[in-house]
Amino acid sequence: MNLLEMKNVTKRFGGLTAVSSVDFEIEKGSITGLIGPNGAGKTTIFNLITGVYKVTEGKITFDGKDITNKEPYMIADMGITRTFQNIRLFKKLSVYENVLTACQYNANYSLFEAMLYLPRCRKQEKQLKEQAENLLEIMGLIDRKDFIANNLPYGLQRRLEIARALSLNPKLLLLDEPAAGMNPDETAQLMNLISDIRKKFDLSILIIDHHMDLVMGICEKIMVLNFGCKLAEGTPIEIQSNPKVIEAYLGVEG
Numbered sequence: 001m002n003l004l005e006m007k008n009v010t011k012r013f014g015g016l017t018a019v020s021s022v023d024f025e026i027e028k029g030s031i032t033g034l035i036g037p038n039g040a041g042k043t044t045i046f047n048l049i050t051g052v053y054k055v056t057e058g059k060i061t062f063d064g065k066d067i068t069n070k071e072p073y074m075i076a077d078m079g080i081t082r083t084f085q086n087i088r089l090f091k092k093l094s095v096y097e098n099v100l101t102a103c104q105y106n107a108n109y110s111l112f113e114a115m116l117y118l119p120r121c122r123k124q125e126k127q128l129k130e131q132a133e134n135l136l137e138i139m140g141l142i143d144r145k146d147f148i149a150n151n152l153p154y155g156l157q158r159r160l161e162i163a164r165a166l167s168l169n170p171k172l173l174l175l176d177e178p179a180a181g182m183n184p185d186e187t188a189q190l191m192n193l194i195s196d197i198r199k200k201f202d203l204s205i206l207i208i209d210h211h212m213d214l215v216m217g218i219c220e221k222i223m224v225l226n227f228g229c230k231l232a233e234g235t236p237i238e239i240q241s242n243p244k245v246i247e248a249y250l251g252v253e254g
């Protein structure tokens with residue numbers, strides 16, 4: 001069953017077609033990869049799915065509902081969250097505060113209840129703190145909960161960003177280059193972590209990354225973009241042996 005469907009999606013910026021008539025599906029519970037050379041349109045696809053950019057033509061459906069050109073906060077509420085190519089954290093807040101502020105989006109007590117610190121507010125605050133601690137535990141960050149985010153090593157900042165994205169209880173998590181700047185050991189650890197969180201949170205995951213070992217190692221399906229068009233789609237083995245992909249992308253590596 002498909003969780004997300006893009007039908008004939010095009011995005012133009014003036015005269016530039018960044019994404020051209022792309023059809024694409026993400027199966028529920030899957031880890032899917034999105035690869036392609038620089039400028040191929042990968043991040044634009046993330047921005048179209050999350051409502052940051054408006055679709056020029058075509059339709060995007062999520063969990064059976066049309067989300068084309070909905071506002072980003074509506075799409076996040078429906079269950080799609082993401083991380084960014086350039087890490088976006090509250091750099092001067094602690095690791096714990098970064099996750100807790102994201103968890104607090106889930107609170108639904110009123111301002112009145114908060115001002116008087118009524119029982120419903122107290123109960124929810126306690127639950128949100130537990131949720132934040134639990135996420136830090138899962139992401140291997142609990143020992144550094146009081147560190148200032150900016151002082152974390154780069155790889156851990158990426159994990160913290162994933163923890164923040166998970167705090168909104170998504171059904172679909174979009175990871176934009178989660179292994180950027182990581183060494184092979186850190187990349188291998190991240191692969192295990194991504195597989196774990198898919199199981200623990202019953203998630204579907206879409207990953208953009210240039211680390212072929214990561215993408216080929218954990219994705220069940222991969223879509224290859226080139227100049228905004230879908231060049232190929234298939235299992236890692238099919239993609240690795242596809243002559244068009246080798247020529248356009250893998251062949252130019254190294």
Ligand SMILES: Nc1ncnc2c1ncn2[C@@H]1O[C@H](COP(=O)(O)OP(=O)(O)OP(=O)(O)O)[C@@H](O)[C@H]1O
Binds near residue numbers: 041044
């Ligand atoms: N807001 C924008 N305004 C104008 N052009 C844009 C905008 N966003 C993206 N583009 C253009 O769309 C094309 C696709 O960009 P995109 O960032 O989606 O590529 P990408 O595949 O994610 O590349 P990379 O691997 O380098 O991150 C590029 O030519 C880019 O310059």
